[in-house]
Amino acid sequence: MILHPSVLALVGSALLIGALLLYSAYWGARILERWDLSSGSEVQLGLERRTHLVSTLLGYVLVFGIASLFLFVFTADSLAPLFTGAMCAAGSLKASPYGYPVLLLQIGGFSLAGIWLIVNRADSLGHDYPLVRFKYRFLLAITPVLLLEMMLRAAYFLDLKPEVITSCCGSLFGTGGRGVGSDLAGLSPPLAGGAFVILLAGAVAAGLLFRLVGRGGWALGVLSALLLPVGLAAVVSWLSPYVYELPTHHCPFCLLQREYRWIGYPLYGALLAGSLTGTGVGVLMPFRSIPSLAGTLPAYQRRLAGWSVGLLAVLAALVAAIVAGSQLRIS
């Protein structure tokens, strides 16, 4: 255990947010069990009020989730000097078997919470709580993921012991090593980069089509959902060497540092938010036939698609600028 203020902040907030989540999940289960819109009973009224509480709580979970994701990477980065051979977050995440699972669960949990909020917003567009059952089943499904992430996060920090020999980011993401990191780095860069560019172009095209004609929502949803994992893999195996201008350096965390003009923040931000809004469009597709949503849902989806197209266009511009502006040429 390392008694670092940020570690305390991350573990403490995980406990508090976990408590909020459990509370929401409890009420989610109650709502699923007792919900009956046709009844005017006290219980039903109480449940209708609870829905407001649960959506507010989930909103907070998302906001705090973004803050903790950011702080988690930052803390891992600043703990690096405590581990022999660790030079950035890559090394300190490797110092415990929980490190990378926590990071992946955090990204996944964050995306799920974001999609929940999109569904929640769509639900509020209809007058008769049209998505209430789907929404709370979904909530019960994502709660374990989020709770697992918080438990593993605490376990990660408890497990950390300074001076454990770990690899530095150069060798961890080098092509010779083993583990998730080097598997990603070992992906053929043209393959990963090509898949990423094709998916990105496809998602933007589908988004534009949906925005203009109102068709292709499913395609947009599927392509943007795939874009997140493929995009992250492509950053490691294909894009990061362009940033570092070094064909062997594949670290996804050094992108967040001053030396590389903090390029990682807009890059990851646009990737996450763009793929999230696009996926949201796809998730909402089955509900277009619900009578109380027929009038409002398509407009909301078009707005989401607009955001998605805009963010993905920013992402594409960033990627193009990185590749074009780099001294490195990969043939």
Added chain:
Amino acid sequence: MKRPRPPTWLERQRYLLDFTLSSLGRRKGKNLALAALYTLVVFALASVLLYTQALRSEAMRILEGAPDLVVQRVVAGRHDLIPGDRVERLSKIRGVQEARGRLWGYYYDASARANLTFLVPDRFWGKPGEVVIGEGVARTRLAVPGEPFPVLAADGEVVVLKVRETIPSFSELVSSDLVLLSEPDFRRLFGIPPGLFTDIALTVPNGKEVSTVAAKIRGQMPDTRPITRAEITRTYEAILDWRSGLVVLVLAAALLSFGIVAWDKASGLSADERREIGVLKAIGWDTSEVLAMKVWEGAVISLSAFLAGLLLAYFHVFVTPAPLLAPVLKGWSTIYPEFRLTPVLNPFIVSTLFLLTVVPYTVATVVPAWRAATTDPDEVMRS
């Protein structure tokens, strides 16, 4: 007649925020008390974080100039003087560019009641019989250049040296208690025979070879302890982290009581507030809108307290010499270096602070806020 366009999401939030601000203004006393307490909590935590971060960057800057590898001789687990012939042997190890015997030690100065660090620099620029002293030493001994500087030698005799100059204060954290002198004077003062050194500093240009060189030294000279710069850095980091973490843990009690106060304030609605919510609902506000107003209320209080606390802490740490914290975090030396820290403020500190303060406040107030937002208008009107 043309119907007005319904407000967009952003406009709605702006109107809600507008209303929230005026509603907060109507209950100044209660809200100011809470905000002041909140500010105090942020201030305390932010001071700790800023101070350690600044100390850490100061320490790291100093350590950049430290030798790559220091070799000490250890006898029965205690640090001992190392013979000069080892310098030659160490410099022959492949990867070592230069090996250099160092002479330094501590001297308890009875008149100042403090420990001074005596050090023979690589190339001492003064003449034998002269010393160059740090600002802290000059302060406590009231010594100015040209004055005599009497020191009690190891054999009981008083050796009178002369102050040549004081070290400029740009790096007072390290140089405050420092006394620089020539090699003959040092050996005379501490009775160290020629050919013995305190330790040996090695220059290893290739950072990747440091651990290999250290392993070789352990093999060739089992009675020595090689210390790498990375180990020193790590130890500093760990100590600073540990100290600030400890202070934060102590402050956790304050944080907890603040959470309880916030919860209490949020759940104990005044008659005024209840009437306000009742009226809002009676004129057609939705539960979600009242709740949004409550969320904005929390955000406004959090944001202003957060910024105010952070600013105060910045002032406390970087403008004043951090009188409330320095004794705990800096150390326990008698000669305190009076140093001005280089301001450090990064997103790391801000997000740590955010999770430490805003999360507990929000968690404590969200359920009471929701409860307030869902009160029935008729229930309020009737009471």
